[in-house]
Amino acid sequence: MTTAVEQMSFAAGNGELLEGEESILDTARRTNSVAEKVAPVRAGMSTRRKVVLMLVVAVALIVAGMAQVWVRLRIVKIGYELSRQTTQTARLSRVYQKLSVEQALLRSPERIKQIAAKRLGLRPPRPEEVHEINRAAPLFGVDARQ
Numbered sequence: 001m002t003t004a005v006e007q008m009s010f011a012a013g014n015g016e017l018l019e020g021e022e023s024i025l026d027t028a029r030r031t032n033s034v035a036e037k038v039a040p041v042r043a044g045m046s047t048r049r050k051v052v053l054m055l056v057v058a059v060a061l062i063v064a065g066m067a068q069v070w071v072r073l074r075i076v077k078i079g080y081e082l083s084r085q086t087t088q089t090a091r092l093s094r095v096y097q098k099l100s101v102e103q104a105l106l107r108s109p110e111r112i113k114q115i116a117a118k119r120l121g122l123r124p125p126r127p128e129e130v131h132e133i134n135r136a137a138p139l140f141g142v143d144a145r146q
Contacts, residue, residue: 116122
């Protein structure tokens with residue numbers, strides 16, 4: 001099995017090793033042997049890291065899903081509240097219209113005349129009961145023009 005360093009060394013020349021390359025090759029071989037020994041430990045760590053990462057992603061997705069459901073439920077609740085308020089507004093508008101009509105009937109001059117005559121015994125004044133007040137004349141000794 002040739003390493004990348006060996007392939008580069010042979011490709012640089014005509015298959016002969018140059019001075020100083022032996023130490024590079026030895027270093028590369030030692031590094032490869034250490035890497036082979038550490039590889040199972042790294043693989044185990046990366047597997048643990050993958051599991052932890054998958055758990056973090058799963059928790060994040062669950063939280064995002066729960067937030068989505070909460071928002072949707074809130075929208076539905078607000079929709080029902082809006083519908084209830086619209087119904088109440090329409091009902092109160094009808095009540096207001098009825099009360100406006102009732103107020104107009106209660107304030108009508110004909111109705112007031114009937115109540116005054118029947119309940120209170122009042123009648124329109126006779127011409128001799130009507131007295132004109134001259135606004136230019138002083139009232140109770142006080143001149144109103146001052």
